[in-house]
Amino acid sequence: MRFQNRPITQKVTLIIVFTSTIVLALASGAFMAYELLTFRQQMTQHLTTISRIIGENSTGALIFDVPADEEEVLSALRTEPNIVAAAVFDQHGKLFAQYPHPNPALKNHWVPERAGFHLGNGFLVLTQPIVQNGALLGSIAIKSNLEQMYSRFRLYSLIVLMVFVGSLVLAFVLSRILQRVITQPILDLARTARQISEEKNYGVRARKFGTDELGQFTDAFNAMLGQIQKAEEEIRVLNAELEQRVQSRTAELASSTKEMEAFIYSVSHDLRAPLRHIAAFGEILQEDFTDQLSPEANEYVQRMVDGARNMSRLVDDLLNLAGIGRKELKCEPTNLDALVDEVIRDLEPELGNRQIEWRLEHLPVVECDRGLTKQIFANLIANSVKYTRRREKAVINIATVKSIRVDNQTAIFIRDNGVGFDMKFSDKLFGVFQRLHRAQDFEGTGVGLATVERIVRRHGGHVWAEAELNKGATFYFTLGK
Amino acid sequence: MVIRIKSAVVVALGLIASFHLWAQAASESQLEATFICNSLQFVEWPTETLPAPDSNIVLGILGKDPFGTEIDRAFQHKKINGHSVMVRRLKGMDEIHSCHVLFVSRSEERKVREIVEQIGDRGILSVSDIKGFAGRGGVLGLTRENGRLSFEINLNVVKRARLQISSKLLRLAKIIEGKGR
Numbered sequence: 169m170r171f172q173n174r175p176i177t178q179k180v181t182l183i184i185v186f187t188s189t190i191v192l193a194l195a196s197g198a199f200m201a202y203e204l205l206t207f208r209q210q211m212t213q214h215l216t217t218i219s220r221i222i223g224e225n226s227t228g229a230l231i232f233d234v235p236a237d238e239e240e241v242l243s244a245l246r247t248e249p250n251i252v253a254a255a256v257f258d259q260h261g262k263l264f265a266q267y268p269h270p271n272p273a274l275k276n277h278w279v280p281e282r283a284g285f286h287l288g289n290g291f292l293v294l295t296q297p298i299v300q301n302g303a304l305l306g307s308i309a310i311k312s313n314l315e316q317m318y319s320r321f322r323l324y325s326l327i328v329l330m331v332f333v334g335s336l337v338l339a340f341v342l343s344r345i346l347q348r349v350i351t352q353p354i355l356d357l358a359r360t361a362r363q364i365s366e367e368k369n370y371g372v373r374a375r376k377f378g379t380d381e382l383g384q385f386t387d388a389f390n391a392m393l394g395q396i397q398k399a400e401e402e403i404r405v406l407n408a409e410l411e412q413r414v415q416s417r418t419a420e421l422a423s424s425t426k427e428m429e430a431f432i433y434s435v436s437h438d439l440r441a442p443l444r445h446i447a448a449f450g451e452i453l454q455e456d457f458t459d460q461l462s463p464e465a466n467e468y469v470q471r472m473v474d475g476a477r478n479m480s481r482l483v484d485d486l487l488n489l490a491g492i493g494r495k496e497l498k499c500e501p502t503n504l505d506a507l508v509d510e511v512i513r514d515l516e517p518e519l520g521n522r523q524i525e526w527r528l529e530h531l532p533v534v535e536c537d538r539g540l541t542k543q544i545f546a547n548l549i550a551n552s553v554k555y556t557r558r559r560e561k562a563v564i565n566i567a568t569v570k571s572i573r574v575d576n577q578t579a580i581f582i583r584d585n586g587v588g589f590d591m592k593f594s595d596k597l598f599g600v601f602q603r604l605h606r607a608q609d610f611e612g613t614g615v616g617l618a619t620v621e622r623i624v625r626r627h628g629g630h631v632w633a634e635a636e637l638n639k640g641a642t643f644y645f646t647l648g649k
Numbered sequence: 650m651v652i653r654i655k656s657a658v659v660v661a662l663g664l665i666a667s668f669h670l671w672a673q674a675a676s677e678s679q680l681e682a683t684f685i686c687n688s689l690q691f692v693e694w695p696t697e698t699l700p701a702p703d704s705n706i707v708l709g710i711l712g713k714d715p716f717g718t719e720i721d722r723a724f725q726h727k728k729i730n731g732h733s734v735m736v737r738r739l740k741g742m743d744e745i746h747s748c749h750v751l752f753v754s755r756s757e758e759r760k761v762r763e764i765v766e767q768i769g770d771r772g773i774l775s776v777s778d779i780k781g782f783a784g785r786g787g788v789l790g791l792t793r794e795n796g797r798l799s800f801e802i803n804l805n806v807v808k809r810a811r812l813q814i815s816s817k818l819l820r821l822a823k824i825i826e827g828k829g830r
Contacts, residue, residue, distance in 0.1 A: 225817065227817055228691070228815075228817030228818055228820060228821050229821070231687045231690070232684075232687060232821050234821055237820060237821055300690065301690060301728070301729075301730065
């Protein structure tokens with residue numbers, strides 16, 4: 169695990185232990201090195217002193233040539249356990265006396281060396297001249313084993329190691345205890361933050377430990393929480409206001425819509441009566457007075473009657489449209505296949521000798537208002553029939569498809585191979601009186617699709633269209649779920 | 650003819666023997682001279698008798714001189730602790746007082762007591778090869794032990810004479826404690 173990702177308690181402990189280890193190692197190393205150095209010094213000093221003393225005491229024996237006395241002097245070396253042998257040479261370099269008493273089994277070859285320290289075979293030999301009154305009387309060589317140094321070094325190493333390990337353990341224990349001073353506030357803060365974010369309760373405040381940087385952070389954190397709380401409150405107030413505003417607007421909208429519908433309804437009704445007059449009298453003229461009128465006049469009358477009929481149809485459509493908004497939906501399971509067949513049968517008189525290929529697929533049974541849904545099919549199919557008039561063979565396809573547009577639910581579509589329309593104007597399609605084709609090319613009131621849209625919307629569904637100019641159009645719709 | 654050769658041989662042998670004896674005697678005095686010379690290194694005289702570092706140590710020979718030139722040679726170029734040694738042959742006991750070291754020859758054996766009394770408490774190192782010299786009040790007595798030259802030292806006399814003799818020498822000597830006054 170990367171160091172950065174370890175928990176804080178571990179980090180602090182590791183840092184402390186690591187630092188302690190390095191410091192201890194350095195200190196131990198320094199002390200051991202010092203010990204080694206001074207001990208070596210001590211040893212050489214000691215050896216030098218001993219050899220000087222013995223040398224001093226040997227002058228008599230050397231001058232008077234009494235080796236026995238010399239051996240006695242040398243035997244004092246018995247007290248030094250680390251001095252294994254010593255030898256005194258006369259001024260000619262000949263062996264004068266030795267310690268310990270020469271043992272033929274031990275091979276202690278003494279060869280007089282130059283003055284100074286000689287290291288070899290694990291022994292240290294110091295050779296010094298014996299001088300009195302400026303005259304060289306002989307020399308003394310003392311051989312010391314390094315055992316003392318090694319054993320002392322070993323002991324010291326052991327002690328150092330034990331202290332090292334002990335201190336490390338202590339450092340570890342202490343750090344575990346003391347790291348809490350640093351980590352506890354941090355952990356507490358982290359816990360509080362987690363708690364707040366989980367419960368979304370911004371009234372909770374973090375506990376402050378001390379006035380160090382962490383304390384400052386805690387203050388800032390708590391201040392932030394306070395601000396969040398305030399902001400929350402503001403939002404709540406605003407939301408409430410918004411709700412109210414929306415409600416009042418909706419109410420306004422509803423009432424204005426209702427007013428509009430009432431207006432349309434009454435106007436439409438009032439428009440109908442005069443239209444009926446116009447149509448009626450026009451028909452009378454056509455029936456009874458055709459021969460009294462010129463062909464031109466007859467044409468004008470025809471035009472008048474057509475116009476009145478058109479307007480009547482428009483008024484009817486508008487009335488219908490307005491009615492949809494006010495009527496109650498009577499929803500029941502409806503067999504859509506039967507509905508489509510009905511609509512096609514109703515249209516048959518208008519089809520005449522048109523070549524229309526109907527590609528009908530099985531439609532589901534849907535919970536909806538039968539009458540209104542029939543209007544949807546009637547309008548869409550009539551449109552398809554109308555706009556495929558220019559084709560030799562019209563192909564009208566009615567089926568279902570799963571569309572992303574409605575979260576992969578099933579939508580019903582009606583596809584034709586008529587004139588289509590430019591998708592640029594697709595958003596205008598379902599507006600009232602919106603016509604994307606000229607009246608000369610295709611008649612129509614411009615209310616049909618608006619009606620479809622209104623009905624679909626009342627069912628809680630969606631309606632949309634896709635088309636390509638001169639290739640055809642497809643109208644999709646869903647009726648709620 | 651045979652008798653002549655025999656006597657010649659006897660004479661020759663006799664000569665050789667006496668020469669050998671003479672050579673021995675000569676080497677013995679040489680040894681003693683060396684010995685005395687070596688010993689003096691371990692002796693310190695009281696400051697009254699040897700005040701300055703460059704004062705001379707006077708070695709007087711009382712009686713028949715057994716050394717000859719040997720002793721002069723021994724001390725010719727030698728300095729005892731920085732002091733030069735002057736060898737004098739004394740003509741009489743009254744010259745004793747000027748000495749630091751007094752060698753009493755074997756010829757004076759019968760006068761030892763007198764000599765010791767004459768020396769008294771003066772810081773004079775009296776040395777002799779007379780038998781039992783140290784026991785009779787001398788400081789340093791030269792003896793023969795196992796054929797080797799050895800010596801005795803009378804500590805009481807040393808103390809009375811206020812002489813300082815190094816333990817290095819004392820160790821090698823046979824210590825006599827006699828004739829204290």
